[in-house]
Amino acid sequence: MNVITAVIKGRHSVRKFKPDSIDESFIHDAIECAFHAPTAMNQQPWLIGTIRSKELLEKIAAFTDHGKFIADAPLCFAIFGERNAKYYLEDCCAATENLILGLQAYGVGSCWVAGDKKEYAEDIRRLMNVPEKFTLVALVPAGLPMEINQAPKKETKDMIFSDVFKKE
Template identity: 30%
Template sequence: MDLFEAIAKRKSCRSLIKTEIPMGDLEKIVDAGRLAPSGMNRQPFEFIIITDPETISKLSIVQGFIRDASAIIAIVADEKQSKYWLEDVSASAENMLLAITALGYESCWVEGTLLRKEEEAKAILNVPADKRLVIFLPIGKSLVAGSQAIKKSAGEMTYYEKYGQRQRP
């Protein structure tokens, strides 16, 4: 699958079924995250690949549906390393979500509920106190055949030269 096809097919999936995911695929996904750009190349992110069913079950305190994930990639950030750590982590997460799609799996960016349960999740994963546990990417196959969300057309969202100008130069 090429990049533009992965972009077009990527969607959030909260209904996962367990499936065998080779460690090589999980490492490819993490490598896509590792290669993301970061401010001043500080790379303030680290990754935890979680495949143990018991650990995944414990982490479902964050969001119930992740219990059904075959694996989770957790993104850990060092906010002292870069003032752009959140943007850097976000670029890394999107790279990984595109890689997940390209490899034929589904996922969902889990952040907001994680922030409310961050300390509990950090304890489960042994994340040091000075690091942030920012994003979970639960990975699996979709339980239901989902359809793509209807997106606005490019013409509804694109201007040329100045805001409001839809006429191409």
């Protein structure tokens, strides 16, 4: 295993954070990682906001169905995509994963909270005053993990096949 695969395999969702702030250089580098994600036709249709305001974090958390813990995070990233870009969802998901892995490399925990197609996507976009040409793709609350609980993963053999899928 090398350093990159160690970061990837060590990543897990974190929903309980210490109140400590995150080093600005970690945040900047993780965002740079997001901007280096693959993107169809090099459109780079993303816009990433960082939220630190406790009041705003609480409002965003209240809108979500599975992200109430956002209120207790020291930081949350909001990833938006240009609605009219043909592959905004794929591109912004790649950027979101790169952001999460960039944070993980510094020991910063996070959790992907869905935004695309969620009822609250427009409410959060308006709350953050993001132009209408963008739509919310993901929310990524982040911070130093309060605890580390890694959920078990399925067996690799149960999730792969070669050439043509064969029923058992």
